[in-house]
Amino acid sequence: MPDTLRIDRMPMTRYAELIASTPVILPIGATEQHGPHLPLGTDALCVTAIADLVGAASGALVAPTLNYGSRSVPRSGGGEEFPGTTGLSLNATVTTLMELLDQFADDGARHVCVLSGHYENTAAIHEASFQVTARRADLKVVTVLWPDLLTPETLRKVYPEDLEYPGLDLEHAAFLETSVMMHLYPDLVDLDLAPSAELAAFPPYDVYPTPSGLVPSSGCLAPSTGASADAGKAIITECVTGIASVVTTELGQ
Incomplete structure (x- = not known):
């Protein structure tokens, strides 16, 4: 584990x-299906590791990870129909984040980075951050979805020549997440169970209840073909460097 100032591992006197x-870095992930080859905690596991690395690089405090996030959406996470996918309502996620931000501020925090590893958390994070900072002039919040720090150059470098980056919404349990998990938690990845290459095709709108057969039965929305620990290392290195720079530049550390 990197040399990180983990809030949950220090006494209150040191914290004070x-x-x-x-x-403060507040990581939030999710608990949702990531195909047959990745664990349900993929989003939370990845964002926890990244938060620790960013904390070590920037000197920021790292709060305990929120392992549950906003409800999974079919076109970006497969939806709630898959076993093990356990999401919160938008209101519950917003309320939880607002209460945590308020309590950090009450303790004296002036700068918080909400770091997300789950695409569907975005709206809740922005709403909570807006609501809290609108009434607290003493608090600055930066919000980051960690894959957003990847540059087109790195994506071209790490993706196999015969595999095109499908966009972050479809990169669910696919090449990017599989590679990152192979780098961070190789013992939790079983490539023998990875489904054959397939790219989900969705209409540009949503229907509820979700029509049968809309989401691939594997739960994966794009291929993981060619995923590797080396690609995962390159992805993590760029994201950690970028996020640490954001924390240093925007939050003054």
Whole structure:
């Protein structure tokens, strides 16, 4: 584990010494299906590891990860119909984040980075951050979805020549997440169970209840063909460097 200032591993006296002068990273993931070859906790596991690495690089405090996130959407996560996918309502996610941001601020925090590993968390994070900072002039919040720090150059470098980056919404349990998990948690990945290459095709709208057969039965929305730990390392390296720079530049650390 990197040398990280983990809030849950320090006494309150140390926390009280640091909180007013040190940015806080609040990671939020999800618990949802990631195909037959990746664990349900993929989003939370990845964002936790990235938060630790960013904390070590930037000197920020790292809060415990929220392992549950906003409800899975069929066109970006497969939806709630898959076993093990356990999502929160938008209101519940917003409320939880608002209460945590308020409590960090009450403790003296002035700078918080909400770091997400789950695409569907975006709306809730933005709403919570807007609501809290609108009434607290003493708090600055930066929100980051960690894959957003990937550059087109890195994506071209790590993706196999015969595989095209499908966009972040379809990169669910596919090449990117599989590679990152192979780098961070190789013992939790079983490539023998990875489905054959397929790219989900969705209409540009949503229907509820979700029509049968709309989402691939594997739960994967794009191919994981060619995924590797080396690709995952390159992805993580760029994202950690970029997020650490954001924390340093925007939150003054």
